[in-house]
Amino acid sequence: MRSHAEKQSRLKRSGQALLMVTFALIMMCGVMGLAVDLGWSYFVKKEAQAAADGAALAAVAKAQSQVGNPPYTCGTGVQCTAMVPCPSNGSTLTGNLQSACVYAALNGFPEGGNVDVEVQADVTTPAPTVPNVAVSYWVTVRVIQKVPQLFSAVLGFPSGTVSARATAALTNVIFNASLDLLNRENDPSGTTNTAPGTGVDLNIQGSGIVEAPGGMLVA
Secondary structure, X not given: OOOHHHHHHHHHHHHHHHHHHHHHHHHHHHHXXXXXXXXXXXXXXXXXXXXXXXXXXXXXHHHHHHHOOOOOEEOEEEOOEEEEEOOOOOOOOOHHHHXXXXXXXXXXXXXXXXXXXXXXXXXXXXXXXXXOOOOOEEEEEEEXXXXXXXXXXXXXXXXXXXXXXXXXXXXXXXXXXXXXXXXXXXXXXXXXOOOOOOOOOOOOOOOOOOOXXXXXXXX
């Protein structure tokens, strides 16, 4: 038979193992909870980035459709503003900037509650968030959302904050294009519907000019 001292020693060892297992389970639950909260926050951030990208593009696309080619002037077809939040009813932002707020709302990020959508626009160059790029007009959209935490709330962090930012701009781009002329003067027509017509290297209507930085090739 085992002595009383052996029984006491065995009970002590059993108690130590139970305590270690308990602490290990708590740590595992904490790590799993942190992974869940971080994963959800990452998903929300990706969605917020997509909404910010689309909102900024919608604003500059609307500006271009209203004004056309540059130069652009604030208040004349395009709206300029310092960083301001989108109103929940879209009443203070007008024109192309309202398109940014509407697009963000349609993609799951309406202004209000746990969501903040901010818009900034101007005709200065370069855009503050896009250095070394000459632009004619730019729009920056920031999407910020507070994400409720599940397991991290036990540690005193009831919510986390995710944010995304996107800038879209209109700029003049000169392509190093070339011009290839295939219908040379005095070539046979081959068909009665050939354009611009037999005996013409290049047919320009009106008073326009043709610029080909990459050069012209007459084949």
